[in-house]
Amino acid sequence: MHILITGAAGMVGRKITEHLLKNRRIRGRDVTKLTLHDVVAPDAQPTDAISILPVAGDISDRTVIDRLVSEKPDIIIHLAAIVSGEAEADFDKGYAVNLDGTRHIFEAVRAQNYKPRVINASSIAVFGTPFPEPIPDEFHLTPLTSYGTQKAIGELLLNDYTRRGFFDGISLRLPTICVRPGKPNKAASGFFSNIIREPLKGEEAVLPVAETVRHWHASPRAAVGFFLHAAEMDLSAVGPRRNLTMPGVPATIGEQIDALRKVAGEKAAKLIRREPDPVIQKIVAGWPTQFEAKRARELGFKADESFEAIVRAHIDDEHGGRAPVMG
């Protein structure tokens, strides 16, 4: 089985790649080849069982896409995207990559006239305030960013291409990934991860919002699990509505800090410095806080068990089970 991953050099892409190289089977078949695309060529190493074709290129360039799809990969995991902040700052680039790039992939698949499985990364950014809490599966999409708009359009296209029989598609609306490994970044949502990751390393983290702020989280491990489940499952069970809100853990900042304290002690919790930021507070006030995600749960997609489980998964995956600051 040949699997293509776009945006494979990103955090989720690397973790899916690692998993596939280790576990090597999907739907009862051996994975034999990975085509790994990103703007810079991903650096995963082939094994005796699995060859790797790294491809560097811009997905807004149809010739890049035609090359990616020309060998008819059995499963396409489409992660490549310009992130929210950049899509807002550069209107043309956001549409070129997030809309045209996605459409190029779908069109290239249609042109090849085979029917692979296409697993598309969407986002809870397709929702915009005001909304009920939790948001039910049948609530309309009212994105308040260009990124969210582009993801919502990708969902509509995926559904139509699936309905027409050009491929067998599914879109996963990912929760905010927490704890995101690596360095603190300037994304408005960065603090959700920073306040867990940094204290576990003995570093200070800034909290710009109130402890009452609630948000919808999935660990990197859960996110990888969503994609693997989407690769394994019987997609006909999904029915004609192929765009699913993934289950997550709804936690307030206070609950996040309690979980950190429980796992790593007061010493870790004390490394969180309150520094209210009205700009970030305003942005975050427009974000969804929780979802029903009933359909996805019924279809077997699994959230982390609790925010504490999210903290423990981070320590397992990034610190080999024991963080520098613990207990």
Next chain:
Amino acid sequence: MHILITGAAGMVGRKITEHLLKNRRIRGRDVTKLTLHDVVAPDAQPTDAISILPVAGDISDRTVIDRLVSEKPDIIIHLAAIVSGEAEADFDKGYAVNLDGTRHIFEAVRAQNYKPRVINASSIAVFGTPFPEPIPDEFHLTPLTSYGTQKAIGELLLNDYTRRGFFDGISLRLPTICVRPGKPNKAASGFFSNIIREPLKGEEAVLPVAETVRHWHASPRAAVGFFLHAAEMDLSAVGPRRNLTMPGVPATIGEQIDALRKVAGEKAAKLIRREPDPVIQKIVAGWPTQFEAKRARELGFKADESFEAIVRAHIDDEHGGRAPVMG
């Protein structure tokens, strides 16, 4: 004031044009010019007060669009589209006209860097079964046709371009237009109009579905009223969600026939021939039957008063107040 209408040779486009040529004022200003676009040049005649620029061209061609927008029309009424059946039969053409054409218009406006009003024709085809009845304003869009998908994408784009300040936009999800003047056509929805229009002329009409089938109707007169209201109103009152389901009249086929009988007598009603068609029955079973349309009503959009009023409007507008078969 200069108004551009795309798809101006269609039924709604012609009726809006007629209205503007007669009434000549929008938002307290004189209408002085109409640019009328369609695949064949619309044939409206200029008046002393209003000049007309007819433009023939394919809106999937960006150069056509740039020409349409180059004189910076104050209001753009975007009606041009490939209809549902054709968009389903010709996938490429449907996307080229209904998606790319719409995007070309929005992009051409952005490139001109002025902020006109853009009034976009959408459709209840953005909804697909199953749904609650009536469908509330916050129900998600799950189109089951490529046409509905393209209209839903146009709505998302319109909302984002409006949010970004490139234009001031509004999309109107039109009910099924009934009674549609002209000859019976092969559209699956044609019978809703045929069973009223043909008997009023003394001609037989075929009814392929049961009398219990309910649908959502607006007269051509009401549809024109929606566009004129969208041209007149204060769009800031709409808020950030610019895509509105228009109000309509929910009528069963039985209620349609009762209205025909009341207006034109048993002789007209007897010209309807029951000829059940399982193919059409199946298509129609997937269509929405009624909507809340609460937001649009609150914003001043007005439906016809009843199905009887729809029949009377047809007789007024197409037969000068007296149909061949009446009473």
